[in-house]
Amino acid sequence: MSALANQTRLHLWFPNIFEFKGGIQVYSAFLLEALQTTYPKVQYDVFLKHDTRCPSNVSLLCNTNTNFHYSGSLPLALRTPGFAAQILGLGLWQRPKLVIAAHLNFTVAAYWLKQLTGVPYWTIAYGIEAWNIQRQDLQTALHHADRILSISGYTRDRLIQEQNLDPAKISLLPCTFDPSRFQISAKSTYLLEEYSLKPEQPIILTVSRLAEAKRYKGYDQILEALPQIRQAIPNVHYIIVGKGKDKPRIEQLIAQLGLQDCVTLAGFIPDEQLSDYHNLCDVFAMPSKLEGFGIVYLEALACGKPALGGDQDGAIDALCHGELGALVDPDDVDAIAQTLIQILQRTYPNPLMYQPEALRQAVIDKFGFDRFKQKLVELMQDYADIYITGSPS
Known part of the structure; x- marks a missing residue:
C-alpha cells in the first residue's frame, strides 16, 4: 500500500x-x-x-x-x-x-x-x-x-x-453495495396503503428498467408464471419497479393474462425508497439471462429477502451458485413458477433464505x-x- x-x-x-x-x-x-x-x-x-x-x-x-x-x-x-x-x-x-x-x-x-x-x-x-x-x-x-x-x-x-x-x-x-442503505425492516405502511395490500399478502418484486433491451431481466416470464403461482397462492401480488418505453407492451401482456388485479407497475421510484420496496416484498425475483452480475440482488439480500435469479449469467456469482438464493432456467416458466411457490411457501431447500439477519450478514461478508x-x-x-x-x- x-x-x-x-x-x-x-x-x-x-x-x-x-x-x-x-x-x-x-x-x-x-x-x-x-x-x-x-x-x-x-x-x-x-x-x-x-x-x-x-x-x-x-x-x-x-x-x-x-x-x-x-x-x-x-x-x-x-x-x-x-x-x-x-x-x-x-x-x-x-x-x-x-x-x-x-x-x-x-x-x-x-x-x-x-x-x-x-x-x-x-x-x-x-x-x-x-x-x-x-x-x-x-x-x-x-x-x-x-x-x-x-x-x-x-x-x-x-x-x-x-x-x-x-x-x-x-x-x-x-x-x-452500501449495506447502510439497505436494512431489514417491517413492510412499510405507506406502501401497503398506496397499493391496497395486506401485510400478510405474499409479494414478488422485480426492479428493472422497462425497455426492450432489458427484457432479458425476465419480467415477462414471471408474468407468464403468475397464473400457475396464483393457483397455489391466490392472493400473491407482483410489483415491477421501473419505467421505460416497454410499459405499454407489458400492460398488454398483463391484460392478456388477466392479471390486472395482481400486478402493479410502480414506475420510477427515488433511490431512497428502494429499500422500502425490498422490505415490502417476500421474494425478489429477476430470472435474467444476460446479467453481468446484478447489484440489485445484493440489495435485496441485505434487506433479508430471498432472491431468485437466472442460472445462465452473472446472477450465478451474485447468488454464489445458489448459496445465497435460488437459480432457475430463465426460459423455463414452469420452473420459475414452482420455485417462487416453494420460496413463498417456505419450502425451498435453502434454510438461509428464511433467516433474514444471517442472509444479510452473508451478503455483507461476501460483497x-x-x-x-x-x-x-x-x-x-x-x-x-x-x-x-x-x-x-
Whole structure:
C-alpha cells in the first residue's frame, strides 16, 4: 500500500458516475471511492464522458486529490472524439502511472496510449459488452491490457473462452453495495396503503428498467408464471419497479393474462425508497439471462429477502451458485413458477433464505464495501512495485 501512497497520478476513464445510475456507474463510483479512501495521497484524474459536473451531495468523491474532466457538455456527435482527445492528450502530457479504463470501449485508446508512452492500463469487463467481441481493435487492446477486472466469474470465463485470453490476466473484482442503505425492516405502511395490500399478502418484486433491451431481466416470464403461482397462492401480488418505453407492451401482456388485479407497475421510484420496496416484498425475483452480475440482488439480500435469479449469467456469482438464493432456467416458466411457490411457501431447500439477519450478514461478508476494498488492495499490491513505483518486485 505504501508503494501506491507515495505516487502522484492515476487516470480513471469512466462513462459517467453522477448524472445516471446504472450498474456500470454504480460500480465506477464504488471503485473511485475505494481508491480514494485506500490510497488518499494519490492524485486522481477522473475523465467522465457523459457527466457535466460533480453534484454537491457527493463531496466524498469530489476531494482535493481528485480532478474531474467532463465531456458531457459537448454535443453528442462530438462527445466521443472530444473525450478521446482529452484522455489521450492529458495522458501524453501527464504520463500517469496507471490508467484504469472503466469500460471496454475505452480500451482501444488505452492501448494506443501505452504504445506511445508505455503507460500500463487495466480495463473492466461487466457483462454483455464483453461477450462475443468481434472488433479487431478491441480484441488487440484486450490482449495488451496489463490486467482485466471482471465483475463475475461468468464474464471472466466467457472472455477466456471467446478471446483466448491468458486466465492469469483476468482478476475478479465483484460488484459491491452500501449495506447502510439497505436494512431489514417491517413492510412499510405507506406502501401497503398506496397499493391496497395486506401485510400478510405474499409479494414478488422485480426492479428493472422497462425497455426492450432489458427484457432479458425476465419480467415477462414471471408474468407468464403468475397464473400457475396464483393457483397455489391466490392472493400473491407482483410489483415491477421501473419505467421505460416497454410499459405499454407489458400492460398488454398483463391484460392478456388477466392479471390486472395482481400486478402493479410502480414506475420510477427515488433511490431512497428502494429499500422500502425490498422490505415490502417476500421474494425478489429477476430470472435474467444476460446479467453481468446484478447489484440489485445484493440489495435485496441485505434487506433479508430471498432472491431468485437466472442460472445462465452473472446472477450465478451474485447468488454464489445458489448459496445465497435460488437459480432457475430463465426460459423455463414452469420452473420459475414452482420455485417462487416453494420460496413463498417456505419450502425451498435453502434454510438461509428464511433467516433474514444471517442472509444479510452473508451478503455483507461476501460483497460488502470493505471486502471490495480488500480485494482491490490485493490486486493493486500485485502491481504496485512494477507499475506504480517502476521498480521490480
